[in-house]
Amino acid sequence: MTQRALSGLEPLLALLRPLLGAVAAYSGGVDSTLLAFAAHTALGPRALAVTVRSAFTATCDTDLALAKARELGLNHRVLDLDVWGVAGLPANGPDRCYRCKRAVLTPLAALVAPGAALLEGTNADDDPTRPGRRAAAELGALSPLARAGLDKAAVRALSRDLGLPDWDAPSNSCLATRIPTGTALTPAALERVDRLETLARGLGLSALRCRDLGDVLSLELPPDQIPLARNHEDRLSEAARAAGFSGLRIKDRIPA
Template sequence: MDSVLQQKREILLRYLQGLGSVAVAFSGGVDSSFLLRSACDALGVSHVLAVTARSATYPERELREAVALAKAFGVQHEVIRSEELDVAGFENNPTDRCYLCKNELFHKIRAVADRHGVAEIAEGSNLDDIGDFRPGMKAVAEQGIHSPLRAAKLAKAEIRALSRELGLPTWDKPSFACLSSRIPYGEKITREKLRAIDEAEQLLLDMGFRQVRVRHHGDIARIELPPAEMPRMLESWNAARVNAAFRRLGFTYVALDLGGYRTGSMNAVLGK
C-alpha cells in the first residue's frame, strides 16, 4: 500500500477509535461502505451500527446492495424510513433541498443511535466534496455529525484505492446520488418523476452502461454517460430500444448530453 494512503488510513482509524461507538449513515456507496468497514476495523462490529434510510429517492437496487454488504461485514444494520417527500418544502425542489433531506435524516439516525446506546454519528463525505455545492453539509455541522473521511483528508480516488486494497466490492462502484438530483431546481419533485427516472436508469444499467444519469426535464429525458460509452448508445438498435422504453415511461423526447456524465450538472444554473 502507498505510504501516504497508509498514513491516511491510520489517521482515519485513530479518529474512529476516538469515537468509542458510532452509527454510520450507510447508503452502500463507495464512501459510506469504506467508512463502515473502517469503523468495524477500528472499533469492532459490536460498537458499530449501520443505518440506511429507505425512501422514494433511493432505488431498491441500492438498498439490496447495502443490506448484503452490511451482512457481509457482520455489523448490526437498521433500515429506517426517511421519506423526503414528507418534509415540508422538499417537493418544491429548492436549492437547499439537500439540507432539508440531511436535516431530517440525521435527526432520525440520532434517535436510532440513542436507542442503541451509540455515542456518535458519522457520514461519508470526502475531501472532494468540499469544493462542490453541498447544502447538506450545513446539517452535518449543525447536528455535530462526524465526517471521518474528510478529517483524514481522503479524496474519492484514494478511497477507491484503499477499498480495493481491502477487497471491498464497492471499490469501482459507479458514483450515485439520490434520484431527486436528476430534477432541475424549482421543478416539483413527485413520486411519478422519481419512478420514471429510476426505471429509466435501471434499463440503462441492465444494458451494461455503468455510470449513468437520466435528468428529468419535463417531457425530455437527458441522458448523461461517460464519453467512452456514448458510441454504444448511438448504435441503432440501442438507440431505438432506449427511445421506445423512455417513451413508455412518459418522455416525449430522449436526448444524449454531449457534455457527458458529470456530478452536480444540475448546479450549472446556480448563480446565473
C-alpha cells in the same frame, strides 16, 4: 489485509477508537462503505451502519447497500423515510439538499447513545459549502474521512487495498437530482426515472443519469458508453415515450 492497507487505515481507526460507539450513515457508496468498515473494525458491535431508504433512493442502490453490508459483516439497519412528509422538500427548491440531508441524519442522531457519535462520509475533496455539510454540522455529525485527510482518490485506493467491494464504482446521486431545481418532485416523476435507469443498466450502461427535462428525457453517459447507447437507442426511446416523454436525448457526461 496487507500491511499497506492496515497502515492506510490507521489514521481513521485512531479517530474512531476513542468513541464509545458510532452510528454511521451508510448509503453503500465508496465513501460510506469505507467509513462503515473502519467503524466496524475499530468498534465492533458498538458500530451501527444505517441505510436510509426513501423515494429518493434508487432500488438498485438499496439492494447494493444491503448486499455489501452482509458481505462485510456490518452491524446494519435500514430505516424508511417518508420524504413527502418533510416540510418544503417536495417543492425541490434550492435548499433541497440541505432539507434532505437533515431529514436523513435526524433519525440516525436519535440512535446515538451517550459517548457515541454520528458519522457521515464527507471526504476531503468535498466542497465545504455543500448544503448537506451544513445539515451535518447542525446535527453534530463527525466526518472522519475528511478529518483524516482522505480525498476521493485516497478513499478509492485504500478501499482497493482493503479489498472492499466496488471500490471503483462511479459516484452516484439520489433520484431527486434528476429533476430540475424548482420543479416539484412527485412519486410518479421519481418512479419513471428509476424505471428508465434500471432499463438502461440492464442493457449494460453504467455511470448514467436520466434527467427529466419536462418534455424530453436526457440520458447522460460517459463518452465511452455512447456507442452502446446508440445501439439501443430505439429501445430506450420507446421506453422514454411509454413513460410520457416526447423523445430521448443522449448526452456525454464525465463521471466524478
